[in-house]
Amino acid sequence: MKERKNIKKLLNIGAICFAIVLLYIFNQVFNSFQMRIFNLCGIYVILALSLNLINGFVGLFSLGHAGFMAVGAYTCALLTMSPDMKAMNFFLEPIAPWLENINLPFGSALIVSGLMAAIAGALIGAPVLRLKDDYLAIATLGFGEIIRVIFTNTQSITNGSLGLKGLAKIGWFNASSESIWWIWGIVILTIVFMVRLIGSSYGRAFKAIREDEIAAEAMGINLFKHKMMAFVIGAFLAGIGGALLGHLIGTIDPLMFRFLLTFNIVLIVVLGGTGSITGSVISAVIVTVAMEALRVLDGNIEIGGYMIQGIPGMRMVVFSLLLMIVILYYQRGLMGTNEFSWDILIKRFKPSKH
Incomplete structure (x- = not known):
């Protein structure tokens, strides 16, 4: 052993x-396009793992993830933008004086953005985590929309519906080559953290709550404490993912963080398998790459000298059909609740005893 x-x-x-x-x-x-898609894969891995912790491992049906991403994205953007860039963005109404001259390094701002999202998760989780199933989903969806509406109407802090443009590149020195190391470095740390967490006593408590709350409580598990822990950790990771997404794109606005964004992350989690770290990683990469690879269907396609007229939106139709086929044959997702393990490899190459 x-x-x-x-x-x-x-x-x-x-x-x-x-x-x-x-x-x-x-x-x-x-090239730059391929690098952006690859980095997007990493960001969606972080977001999928953060939601899978809440929805898959604890069994809480949360739909407010886009709100936590918005908190992280705006926090990191405001902390890293230079005073001159803030002045250029806030031309309708001056920025709040206490934010005007704040300019932190990217790494420090990223940690603060995650903490702010975690605080938002704690404030939202305290009242709503006593709800269950559909009621919890509706409540978290409502809070996510509330966060978006607040950001739309706080002109002096978030620049309202105009959003923030000219965000610094990911990294200490604003170099494009840094982004892959930051994003995928955080992906590796997130995966290691999730594996350690789920393999600990807390992870076993999460799974017990998912399977049967009454039995878990009878065994002495504090339901509210463990639900709140998972919710706050998930919000922290969502804030980190939102901050990375905003800085990768270079601009953010409240419309980015609508329910559709949460739905895309839920799609990745369900496709990979709720309760599977491996499934979330694989699904995030497949969905992100497939959405870009199928973009060719929206334009004209030439096959054998014949020009096929493109249909706008055909990409989503084909993607939806492929998704339906996968779900029909893999109703629990690609991995279900299974995880990648070295045991198969060890058994295959381990010499047999005679």
């Missing part, structure tokens, strides 16, 4: 080193 644990540790270290080498290669080979 001890030997197998040591082998797994070595394999984990090797996998992380291999991932770092791949990131270096991708950073040298990919």
Whole structure:
């Protein structure tokens, strides 16, 4: 048993080193468009894991994720923008004096954005986590929309419906080459954290609550404490993901954080398998790449000298059909509640005893 644990540790270290080498290669080979799609995959991995913790592992049907992303995105943007850039954005109404001269490094602002989203999650979770099922979904959806409306109407803080433009690039030195290391570095840290969390006593408590709240409470599990913990951690990661998304795009506005954004993340979680870290990672990459690969269907296509007239929106029709086919054959998602494990590899290469 001890030997197998040591082998797994070595394999984990090797996998992380291999991932770092791949990131270096991708950073040298990919063009700017391919790099943006690849970074979007990483951001959606973070967002999918954050929602899967709440919806998949604890069984809370939350639909307010876009609100936490908005808190993280606006917090990081306002903390990293220079005073001159703020003056250029806030031309209808001056920015609040206490925000005017704040200018933090990207790493510090990213942590603060996650903490602000976690505080928002705690404030929202305190009243709504006593609800269940559809009532919880409606309440969290309502709070997510409230956050968006507040940001739309606080002109002196968020610039209202005009949004914020000219956000700094991801990294310490505003270099485009830094973004892959920041985003995918955070992805690796998030995956490691999730694996450790779910494998701990807290993770077992989360799963017990998901399966049967009454039985979990009878075993001495504090339902509200563990639900709040998962909700706050999920909100923190959503804030980090929202901040990275805003800085990758370079501009944010309240319309970015509508319910449709939450729906896309729910789609990734369900497709990968609720309660599966591996499934969320695989599904986030597949969905993000597929949405861009199918974009060719919206334009004219030439096949064998014949020009096929493109139909705007055909990309979403084909994507929806593919999604329906996958769900019909994999009703619990691509991975269900299963996880990738080194055990299969170890058993395959372990010499048999005679």
